[in-house]
Amino acid sequence: MWDSIKETFSKYFRFGGRSGRREFWTWTFMVLAVSVVLLGLLTGLIFILHVDCTIVPLFLFWLVALFPSLTVAVRRLRDAGISPWFLLIPAFLCIITFLVLFDRGMSNMDGTPANYSDALAFILSAVTAMTGFVFLILFCLPSKK
Numbered sequence: 001m002w003d004s005i006k007e008t009f010s011k012y013f014r015f016g017g018r019s020g021r022r023e024f025w026t027w028t029f030m031v032l033a034v035s036v037v038l039l040g041l042l043t044g045l046i047f048i049l050h051v052d053c054t055i056v057p058l059f060l061f062w063l064v065a066l067f068p069s070l071t072v073a074v075r076r077l078r079d080a081g082i083s084p085w086f087l088l089i090p091a092f093l094c095i096i097t098f099l100v101l102f103d104r105g106m107s108n109m110d111g112t113p114a115n116y117s118d119a120l121a122f123i124l125s126a127v128t129a130m131t132g133f134v135f136l137i138l139f140c141l142p143s144k145k
Helices: 002-010 021-048 056-079 084-110 118-139
Strands: none
Touching (some): 021 056, 021 118
16 A cells, blocks of 8 residues: 555656556545545544634645646556546536636625526536546546556
């Protein structure tokens, strides 16, 4: 397990090459586990101990893990025989969905009318989630020679 994580960190800026399922999923589960632990600790500090802190440690971890996560995903798709350019689809959908949901949330806070409807926000969220499930399947595909 630690070898896969070290391998991913050693290829921090390397988009070329391939990554097997083991390297990809070990990295993904490590990022998920650290995120859950950090979120739990921060939640405990804020709500249980009433310590005034922010989510900056979690944000910093995500910032550090973002680039290796992107590179290992590109290498994994290439290993599965799929063009890594397809990663732009969920990235684009996530950005658009975030902007629409942010607009909806800000309109509720300051009383101004929202630029986008609830239906559009729901449809974008559903399409983004379905795209995530499709990529989950793509990341599970076996390696191509």
